[in-house]
Amino acid sequence: MSTGEHRTCRRGPDPVRVDRLGTVEYLAAWDAQRAHAEARRAGTGPDVLMLLEHPSVYTAGKRTQPEDRPTDGTPVVDVDRGGRITWHGPGQLVGYPIVALAEPLDVVDYVRRLEEALIAVVAGLGVTAAGRVEGRSGVWLPADATRPERKIGAIGVRVQGGVTLHGFALNCEPDLGAFDRIVPCGITDAGVTSLAAELGRPVPVAEVVDPMATAVLDALDGRLAVSEHPVAKADAPAGLDLRLHPALG
Numbered sequence: 001m002s003t004g005e006h007r008t009c010r011r012g013p014d015p016v017r018v019d020r021l022g023t024v025e026y027l028a029a030w031d032a033q034r035a036h037a038e039a040r041r042a043g044t045g046p047d048v049l050m051l052l053e054h055p056s057v058y059t060a061g062k063r064t065q066p067e068d069r070p071t072d073g074t075p076v077v078d079v080d081r082g083g084r085i086t087w088h089g090p091g092q093l094v095g096y097p098i099v100a101l102a103e104p105l106d107v108v109d110y111v112r113r114l115e116e117a118l119i120a121v122v123a124g125l126g127v128t129a130a131g132r133v134e135g136r137s138g139v140w141l142p143a144d145a146t147r148p149e150r151k152i153g154a155i156g157v158r159v160q161g162g163v164t165l166h167g168f169a170l171n172c173e174p175d176l177g178a179f180d181r182i183v184p185c186g187i188t189d190a191g192v193t194s195l196a197a198e199l200g201r202p203v204p205v206a207e208v209v210d211p212m213a214t215a216v217l218d219a220l221d222g223r224l225a226v227s228e229h230p231v232a233k234a235d236a237p238a239g240l241d242l243r244l245h246p247a248l249g
Contacts, residue, residue, distance in 0.1 A: 006221075006222035006223060006225065007222045008102065008220060008221040008222050009099075009101055009102055009106070009109060009110055009113060009220055009221075009222075010047060010099050010100060010101065010102060010220055010221065011099075011100040011101060011102045011103070011162070012047065012100060014046055014047070015046070015047075016046070016047040016048065016049050016097075016099065016217055016220065017046045017047065017048050017049070018048075018049045018051065018213045018217075019048060019049065019050050019051065020051050020052075020209055020213075021050060021051065021052040022052060022053065023052065023053045023054070023055065023090070024052045024053075024054065025054070025055060026054045026055070026057045026059065026077055026088065027077070029050065029052060029054065029094075029096065030079070032050065033050065033096050033098055033165050033166070034165070036048045036050075036098040037098050037160065037161075037163045037164075037165055040098060040099070040100050040163045041100070041161045041162070041163050047097070047098065047099040047100060048096075048097075048098045048099075049095060049096070049097050049098075049099075049213060049216055049217070050095065050096040050097075050098065050167075051093065051094070051095050051209050051212065051213060052093075052094055052096075053088075053089075053090055053091070053092060053093065053094065053205055054088040054089060054090075054092070054094060055089065055090070056087070056088070056089035056090065056178060057075075057077060057087070057088050057089065058070065058074060058075070058076045058077065058085060058086070058087050058088075058181075059076070059077045059078075059079050059081075059085070059086060059087075059088065060076050060077070060078045060079065060084065060085045061079060061081045061082055061083035061084050061085070061086075061156050062080065062081070062082060062083075063082065063083060063084050064078075064084040064085045065084065068084050068085045069085060070181040071181070072181060074181055079166070080158055080165075081156040081157060081158045081165065081166035082156050082157060082158060082166075083137070083154075083155075083156035086154055086156065086169065087174075087178045087179055088169060089174055089175070089178055090174065090175075091171070091172055091173040091174035091175065091194070091196075091204075091205065092169050092170065092171050092172060092174045092205070093169070093170045093172055093205045093208050093209065093212060094167070094168070094169045095114075095167045095168050095169075095170075095212060095216060096165070096166060096167040097114070097164055097167050097216060097220065098163060098164060098165065099163065099164050099220065100162055100163050101159065101162055101163070101164060103162070105159060105162060107157070107159055109226075110157065110159075110164065111137055111155055111157060112226045113219040113220055113224075113226060114155050114157075114167065114168050114216070114219065115132060115137070115138065115139055115153075115155060115226075116215075116219045116224055116225075116226045116227070117168075117212065117215035117216045117218070117219040117224065118130075118138075118139045118152075118153040118155075118168060118170055118212075118215075119131060119132075119139055119229050120215045120218075120219075120224060121170070121208060121211050121212050121215050122139065122152060122153070122170070122195060124211060125195060125199065125203065125207075125208075125211075126199055127141070127152065127195060127198050127199065129141055129142055129231070130152060130153075130229065130231075131229030131230055131231040132229055132230060132231060133149060133231050134230070137154075137155045137156075138151050138153055138154045138155050139151070139152050139153035139170075140152070140231045141193060141198065141231065142231045147191060148191050149191070149231060150191040150192060150193035151191070151192050151193070152170065152171055152192075152193050152194065152195065152198070153168060153169065153170045153171070154168065154169045155167070155168045155169075170195075170208065170212065171192065171193065171194035171195065172194060172195050172196065172203045172204065172205050172207070172208050173194055173195065173196035173202055173203050173204060173205075174194055176192055176193070176194060176197065179192045195208070
């Protein structure tokens with residue numbers, strides 16, 4: 001899957017501005033995303049990478065099914081990204097790259113670059129088995145003797161007027177019990193994990209912010225090439241097709 005060359009996926013040559021924002025309410029961050037995107041489309045603002053945490057919130061992408069949602073009445077914010085339902089909250093690093101993509105647009109390539117950045121960061125921290133499961137977006141760990149394959153990083157994006165919105169979430173040390181109320185990303189035959197769970201130590205978001213900023217910028221501009229990181233996918237139960245489009249998760 002290597003690109004074979006160092007090339008940017010961004011339209012313009014100016015640097016990406018990195019905003020390290022701490023904790024931001026989801027709807028406030030969504031408003032900021034849209035304002036940055038409008039400015040980028042108008043040529044009045046730069047490419048921006050927003051890095052932050054959210055207070056606990058469930059968000060549902062356009063492909064969310066009724067059975068994915070919480071059954072206890074927990075509120076859900078419906079959003080315009082791809083993919084299905086997920087959770088954001090304390091202990092999870094969320095990244096929103098608001099960048100103008102080069103033409104012709106290649107959304108799958110963009111998603112693969114975000115995955116590559118996440119894989120590089122978790123590998124640098126010692127989670128070296130992370131990679132991709134065929135047919136599913138995001139970053140995964142392989143099944144072992146006691147656990148199914150597990151998602152450590154999720155991706156859900158939208159491209160509007162050639163500018164990206166939404167982005168990725170990396171589980172550093174969140175309360176994984178928050179995922180128990182939903183069917184994360186609509187996937188019923190796999191689990192969710194975190195850096196802290198895999199490494200057996202605290203991994204605060206603050207430890208991950210700077211490496212993630214570097215990796216995302218390197219991936220977008222081709223200094224970090226997209227490579228194969230296959231994770232063997234466990235067989236699905238007979239009669240079920242659980243694959244997602246590569247641009248969704």
